Amino acid sequence: MNWLMKPLPAALLLVLLWTGGRLVFLMEGGIPAPQVHDEFSYLLGADTFAHGRLTNPPHPLAKFFESPHEIFHPTYASKYPPGQAMFLALGQRLFGSPFYGVLIGNAFMLFTFCLMLYAWVPPPWAIAVSVMFGLILSPDMYWTNSYWGGSVAASGGALVLLGIGTYRKKAGASAGAIFGIGILLLFWTRPFEGGLFTVAVLIVLTKDLWIRRRASAFAAALSFLAAGGIWTCYYNWTVTGNPLLLPYMLHVRQYDVAPVLWFLPVRPEPAYSHPRLGALHGNEGWEMLSYRDNRSWRRRIRFNLMNVLRNLETALQIALALTLLFPVAWRSQTFRSMVIISGTFLLALSIETFHFEHYEAPVWAAFALMIAVWFEHAWQIRFKKLRVGIALVLLIMVLPIILRPPHLFGLLREVFEKRSKNASVEIAIDDFADQRVALIARLSQLQQKQLLIVRYPEPDWNVDEEWVYNSADIDGQRVVFAHDLGEEQDRALLDYYPDRAALLLTFNPESGQEQIEPYRGEAPRH
Numbered sequence: 001m002n003w004l005m006k007p008l009p010a011a012l013l014l015v016l017l018w019t020g021g022r023l024v025f026l027m028e029g030g031i032p033a034p035q036v037h038d039e040f041s042y043l044l045g046a047d048t049f050a051h052g053r054l055t056n057p058p059h060p061l062a063k064f065f066e067s068p069h070e071i072f073h074p075t076y077a078s079k080y081p082p083g084q085a086m087f088l089a090l091g092q093r094l095f096g097s098p099f100y101g102v103l104i105g106n107a108f109m110l111f112t113f114c115l116m117l118y119a120w121v122p123p124p125w126a127i128a129v130s131v132m133f134g135l136i137l138s139p140d141m142y143w144t145n146s147y148w149g150g151s152v153a154a155s156g157g158a159l160v161l162l163g164i165g166t167y168r169k170k171a172g173a174s175a176g177a178i179f180g181i182g183i184l185l186l187f188w189t190r191p192f193e194g195g196l197f198t199v200a201v202l203i204v205l206t207k208d209l210w211i212r213r214r215a216s217a218f219a220a221a222l223s224f225l226a227a228g229g230i231w232t233c234y235y236n237w238t239v240t241g242n243p244l245l246l247p248y249m250l251h252v253r254q255y256d257v258a259p260v261l262w263f264l265p266v267r268p269e270p271a272y273s274h275p276r277l278g279a280l281h282g283n284e285g286w287e288m289l290s291y292r293d294n295r296s297w298r299r300r301i302r303f304n305l306m307n308v309l310r311n312l313e314t315a316l317q318i319a320l321a322l323t324l325l326f327p328v329a330w331r332s333q334t335f336r337s338m339v340i341i342s343g344t345f346l347l348a349l350s351i352e353t354f355h356f357e358h359y360e361a362p363v364w365a366a367f368a369l370m371i372a373v374w375f376e377h378a379w380q381i382r383f384k385k386l387r388v389g390i391a392l393v394l395l396i397m398v399l400p401i402i403l404r405p406p407h408l409f410g411l412l413r414e415v416f417e418k419r420s421k422n423a424s425v426e427i428a429i430d431d432f433a434d435q436r437v438a439l440i441a442r443l444s445q446l447q448q449k450q451l452l453i454v455r456y457p458e459p460d461w462n463v464d465e466e467w468v469y470n471s472a473d474i475d476g477q478r479v480v481f482a483h484d485l486g487e488e489q490d491r492a493l494l495d496y497y498p499d500r501a502a503l504l505l506t507f508n509p510e511s512g513q514e515q516i517e518p519y520r521g522e523a524p525r526h
Contacts, residue, residue, distance in 0.1 A: 007118035010127060014114050015107045018134045022103060025139040031099045032145050035433035037280075038080070039147040040469035041069035043098055045078035045085030046147075047472040050092040054238045056472050063273035064482040064493055067468045068280050071251055076472075077239045079251035083156075083188030084149035098147065106137050106144050109151035112158035113368055119165030120334060121372045128397055129372040133364075135400035136315055143358065149189060150358035156185030157197055158365035164205060167217055176217035180224030186362055187232070191246070192260075196348045197362035200341045255281045258291040262304070262353045266291075274483050275459035276466075286463055291353055304350035311357045315399040316367055322396060323374040328381060328389075335377075338370035371396065432465040435514060443503075444478040451493065451500040453519050455484035457509040467505065490519075 004010050034040050048056055055075040059065060062072040071077045078085060084105070091101025113133055117126035137143060143150035163179025186194025202209075233243035240250045252260065255277065257267050266288075272278045280286050309317070320342075329335040345363045352359065375396075381389030443450045454467045468481040480500070482493055494502055502519035 004127065005123045007115050007123075007126070010118070010123070010130070011111045011114035014130050014134060015111050018110055018137070019103065019107050022106070022139060022144065026103075029139070031097055033433035033437040034147050034469075035431070035465070036146070036148065037068040037464070037466055040067070040466070041078040041080055042084050042088060042147050042149065044070055044469070044472060045080060045082060046088030046092055046098045046101065048077060049082070049085055049089035050098075051472055053472070054235055059474055061482075061492060061496055064485060065468060065470055065474060066273050066277060066483070067466050068255075068277070069251070070469075071239065071247055071254070073254075074241050075239055076474075077247060079247045081188045081191055081246070081248065082235060083152050083185060084147075086188070087152055088147060102144065102147060102151075105149070105151040105155070109155045109158070110134055110137065112155045112162060113365060116158045116162040116165060116365055117368060117372050119162055119169065120369055121376055125372045125375045128375055128393070129368050132315075132319075132371070132397045132400065133368060135398070136313055138400065138404060140404070141313070143361075148356075148358055150361045153186060153189035153194065153358065153361035154364040156182050156189060156194060157362040158182070158368075159185060160198060160201060161365050161369060163221075164201070164209065167209065167212060167214075171212045171214040171217050173216040173220040176214075176220030176222075177224055179217075180221040180228070183221075183225060184228035187228070190359065190362055191248075192352075193345075193349065193359055194362045197341070197345055197366075200344045200348075201366075204337050204340050204344075256287070257281055257283055257285070258287040258353060260353055261351050262291065263351065274485055276456065276463070276483060279460035279463045285460075287354075304352065304355065305347065307355040308346050308349045308360065311355050312360065313357065313400075314403050316364075318399055318403075319371055319396045320367060322392065323371060323378075326374075326378060326381065326392065329374040329377040332373050332377065335370060335373040338366045338373070342366045342370060432462075432467075432512075436467060439514065439516075440479050446501075449477075449497075449500045450479045451497045451502045451519075452479055452481050452505050452516075453484045453490060453493065453502065454481060454505045457507060461507070461509065462512065494519075 004013075034043055048054070055077040058073055058076050062076070066072055069079050071079050087105040087108075088098035088101035091104055092098040094100065110130065110133065114126065114130040117129055120126075137151070139145060142148060159178055159182025161182075163175050163177075163182055166178060167175035183194070183198055186198060236245055236247070237243040239247045252267075254270065255272075257269050258281075259266060269278070269283045272282065278285055282288070312320075323329065324339075342363055345366070346360070349355070349359065375393050378389045378392055381392065443452070456462075468483050470481055471477055474480060480497065484490060484504070503516050504519040506515050506517075507513065508515065
């Protein structure tokens with residue numbers, strides 16, 4: 001087992017075992033369908049990259065296809081940074097589905113975490129914490145079971161710490177290159193949060209880096225950052241027409257009323273092409289309702305900081321709490337540094353208006369290193385000659401299993417029971433995402449291409465469930481989704497797609513059940 005003392009074999013073994021286990025669940029449960037606005041936007045970016053383009057030309061009837069988190073002018077593209085979409089595109093190109101890009105991103109996270117930990121702590125603790133994070137990335141954790149992302153940004157944070165860990169042992173060009181790549185990956189996934197993490201790391205570890213300064217390391221880091229910066233400017237220019245204007249910020253200008261940072265002023269409401277957009281982004285939309293929940297600065301800081309902490313994976317919450325409650329590792333400079341970096345990052349994150357767990361992804365590597373250092377010191381804790389440290393370490397390691405929802409264990413049992421009977425697990429179509437996928441599959445089998453005009457009972461009806469999302473090549477799809485803008489305006493759609501069967505998709509306001517019939521106009525006025 002001496003080969004486990006080396007970082008590369010250990011990291012590869014971890015990735016192999018995790019990937020094999022995840023594929024078992026994937027074979028039985030199937031590829032998950034996108035359901036959140038953000039996921040559809042990332043998939044648009046992935047489909048664009050998979051077809052060899054950085055963006056798409058604007059559609060002449062763009063107002064019928066406008067849905068949240070996508071840009072339609074001056075080009076048709078995702079508003080999000082390109083990093084997550086690149087991984088999804090890789091899965092689409094190599095294996096036929098962008099979801100395999102999710103798995104590639106998850107495996108890459110575990111790989112970088114393991115290498116990073118080996119660069120900072122002895123192998124046993126690097127292995128233990130790597131296994132713990134492999135368990136956290138379970139089949140029901142949304143980083144592994146959706147297209148939202150998280151793992152790729154976490155990998156960027158791990159590469160930043162890996163570069164510094166390598167630099168501490170051997171200050172050279174490779175350490176600088178790894179550090180630079182990590183910063184780029186953070187900027188291409190979570191630019192704001194990644195920037196906060198990078199600044200915190202540089203401030204806390206500046207003295208250590210300066211003492212060991214090597215021109216080759218700085219030159220390598222700056223070279224990668226310069227090359228990445230040039231490409232990023234080119235990408236921005238291709239999508240927005242301005243090399244310094246991020247697609248995300250263009251989308252903010254075009255649609256958003258609620259500020260992304262709560263202390264910024266509310267923006268004037270723009271003229272939306274249809275009221276459905278206003279129901280999410282407008283003055284009375286979901287985003288503004290969330291923004292108004294806490295008006296005073298003091299309440300907003302307290303509320304947002306609690307949201308930041310509450311959004312952490314439960315296993316991580318408990319693990320981090322135990323490392324602070326049993327302060328056996330405070331004498332370690334590395335532990336103290338990670339505590340300061342993590343605390344500063346989480347506090348700074350509280351200035352954001354909205355919070356989700358993947359926003360915190362850049363700091364996960366610091367969490368992992370903090371826990372690993374604590375493992376190293378806590379192992380020897382004794383209470384009346386009892387080695388309680390062993391129990392604490394093992395408890396933290398298996399927390400991701402203990403805290404898993406019961407349905408995951410039920411799925412696991414069902415998988416093996418079905419396998420023993422040579423049967424397959426049936427997927428219940430009982431929610432919006434699966435209904436949408438099933439509808440597309442059914443309509444795609446028809447000989448004629450379809451134009452599906454979507455009419456909601458009210459503009460704000462189930463505003464978090466949007467049916468109108470399309471691929472990078474709207475006109476090339478078998479089934480095109482479009483918003484109903486009223487009989488007079490819809491005529492332009494019918495004229496543009498004369499070879500498609502025009503269908504109207506409506507919904508029962510109470511049950512939510514979709515209903516399809518030939519399109520006859522007569523749209524309600526909102």
